[in-house]
Amino acid sequence: MNLTYPRRVYTEFVTPLQHLKKLSSMLGGPNIFVKRDDLLGLTGGGNKTRKLEFLVADALKQGADTLITTGGVQSNHCRMTLAAAVKEGLKCRLIIEERNHKYNPQDNGNVFLFNLLGAEQIKVVPDGTDVAKEMEIVNEELKKDGRKGYIVAEGGGNDLGALGYVNGAQEILKQASEMGISLDHIVTPSGSGGTHAGLVTGFYASGSGIPVTGINVRRKKAAQEEKVYNIVKLARQRIDFNEEIPREAVKCFDEYLGPGYAIPTDKTFEAIHLLAQTEGLLLDPVYTGKTMAGIIGLVEKGYFEGQKNVLFLHTGGTPCIYANTSTILEHNHSYVETLVESR
Template identity: 45%
Template sequence: MGELPRQADDRGVAARWLAPHPRVAIVHAPTALERLDRLSHALDGPTVWVKRDDCTGLAGGGNKARKLEFLIGEALADAADTVITAGAVQSNHARQVAAAAARFGLRTILLLTETVTGRGDAYQNNGNLLLDRLLRAEIRRAGDVESAPVLARIAEEERAQGRRPCVIPVGGSNAVGTLGYVAGGLELLAQLGALGVNATTVVHATGSGGTQAGLLLATRMAGAALDVLGISVGAPVERQRGRVLQALRAAAARIGISDLHAVDAAVAVDDRFVGPGYGRPAAETIAAIRIAAETEGLLLDPVYSGKAMAGLIALIRAGRFRRGQHVVFLHTGGAQALGAYADDFAS
């Protein structure tokens, strides 16, 4: 199964590559693909579309739900009774893991790290953290530590107590989780084809790398001419490209794809909109959130989608995307964290 389909008409063939892998139904699919006319007019550039992966369901939705279809599927196939994962205090990933675990009757342990420092009481008690508690996750707090060894230690402790834990890495961006955005990418390509929209690029926030990796693998599997541009939310270009490549190659190996010629060159990352750092919005992030809300009633977040929209707006104003073109903004969710960043919107 090492050869890829070469034409967009072969998307059905590509989708069958995913069929052998355990999967549960979580996502409200297909998520909507909407044209943002008022935002496009305000920016005086290309026609901007939004892929509404903030509406995937599961405790408010977000891109992690697609990954969790495969991650929870594998956990259940392995007879796991506990899922363990990590993220920052306001992690969207942690919230969605807790929600998925609750739906399928699994215990949840969340390791929440102090990756973002200097935030106030709202950050420490509101937003995603409030929802984690509502979802009855067991929360363990730690400083700005490397999470992988701590997760491994917690898993060993759980095994010693007779439980069957499943460790999900930060962001769910391993070989299994990345398959979620192979499926999501194929879904997007099918929607664009049905509408007759010849989009040049899909722009999205890239962090742990699995979303971008899955989208890239989907475009290659379908033989589609759609560029994938990740706006980094924290890491510099080369580190972020490395994350994406690692996830892409792992997922490709998982489904038996060896034809990855020139894939390195296809991994496009822009790190100019990180601002003060991960979880810290810049003024342009807040401005992007405001314009999306004011023109389209579209709620973005200060950590991921707000930075991606800031990047898209800047690129349009710089002439990277022009009138007559079509660009897709993949909304990865995260508006549940807005309450934790109320101070950033005070002025």
Template identity: 55%
Template sequence: MNLAKFSRRGYVTTPTPIEALPSFSKALGGKVNIFIKRDDLLPGCAGGNKTRKLDFCIADALDNGADTIITCGAVQSNHCRLTLSWAVKEGLDCHLVLEERVKGSYSPEASGNNFLFHLMGVKSITVVPGGSNMMDEMQKVASGLKAEGKTPYIIPGGASNTIGATGYVACAQETLQQLFDMGLKIDHMVVPSGSAGTHAGIVVGMQGNNAGIPVSGINVSRTKADQEALVYKLVEATAERVGVATPIAKETVECFDGYVGPGYSLPTDSMVEAVKLLASTEAILLDPVYSGKAMAGMIALVRKGHFAEGSNVLFLHTGGSPALYAYQNIF
């Protein structure tokens, strides 16, 4: 793979830390050694994993002469926050289409990411019902902007296309170099699995580098079968884009769907426990929608003995802590 041939903006200038979590590991019985990759510390307003994807997506937008970015997400979307933040840095207009996946959940006065949308000067917010065709909704916004003489560029939800997923192929390479430099052998990696770009990119990067590190995704919305199909489809397309010659087996994509609870963004007791436990043992904040539920899944796998005793397990922290402030009543 030669990722240098792809346009990027250089938002990721230094590797994010890999930290040991001794107190957290001890609280879970001490049989598994847990490490965390701190992509919550990436640049961009309040950090998070989408910066890696946007590094490539916004480069493509600028290559195509865009002066305006349109993207979509849920009402507390971390992806929308970071897309807006990089658009601001680049001097681009940004319009958001928010899907009200839980009826009545959108409030213009809400805290969390919604507050940050307005603080950073979003050009417009369009709220649509849950289940809407989000690409169609973004195309409607784009049509209106084109009529005004703008040159809009649409970034899909989560920046989860082959362009965005390339950012996590690069993250896998970064991680492997760090592990080499640290002299640290990792036996398993756990990642949140939502719009699929992060999960797919890590799988492609690990496979493309013959790392031999299994990757498990913890679902935040869909069933196991649906999520694995979504991730694998993007794995195949991304592998082709970046030049992975050997086909990647379907079995390489593994998802766990037992930690979604009643639905996307809806709190669960296990998520609350995970957020509180990591905060109280390691002073690291998770978010209630993605990293919190993913950590809840990893905790459950540790307790079930899914990882061999003495294993070193690396959790990818995708960020999102600003959303916590819209969920204060839950905690």
């Protein structure tokens, strides 16, 4: 496997891999472990840091002075790309697509951080806009001013960004082996697909054969699996892994998505409350809350039957909870109410 691409290092340590003991015993299924990628470097942590290590290194190699990217109203990817730009002394321009939510510059969470970190430009566009084209337009504007932009694909979700999680898979394998744990399954949120694709490629190319299941946060099953598999095919070539990775290695569930992107369900809220009050772990309503709802649902269905150790990839996104505090508290779960009453 060839991973010798230019890379910036934004995390100087290995993120913890922890046993969620209380959650595991409550669910009565396999041991649930968490990989704390919410603690990765760059402002606020999260999965995008691993992708940006490769993407920003590429931007610097190409002599860019400005990063251009896109995301939803509370985009973690936009915040992290902006944070990487700040760290590297680059400018950053954002295209914010109003998917299911209106942009309000006074919002808390990531919107607050776009302002605090100093985005050079925030262009707000309606849902369904061709954001790739919008990013090209911004790039042309920069060119006219004698500047050099670098377009970071939406969500960092291309084969170069996916290398972050090919690398991440190696880190998980080494860490689990050092801890004497054998992992039977990995569960990850699946959005732009780069994280999911990187993990599949990484575990496959390392010969470990650990299955990876994606919990969809935006698309239906067929569309998401196709999207992820397309990245897997390119990532495999990029690392010179010559064996075909079977299509069945990409598996997604859309049952936990609810009405759409960034619209949490009751089960999402339940998972957020449960993890906060059993493990002191913060989950967000867009990605990790839905993914944990998926893990709980899949344990209940017996999906992990016969498997001992399941790893939840915590991909971050916690700044987003501060833009949703009242909605999260309004959806207090009865289990939590019982605990509160007994205090």
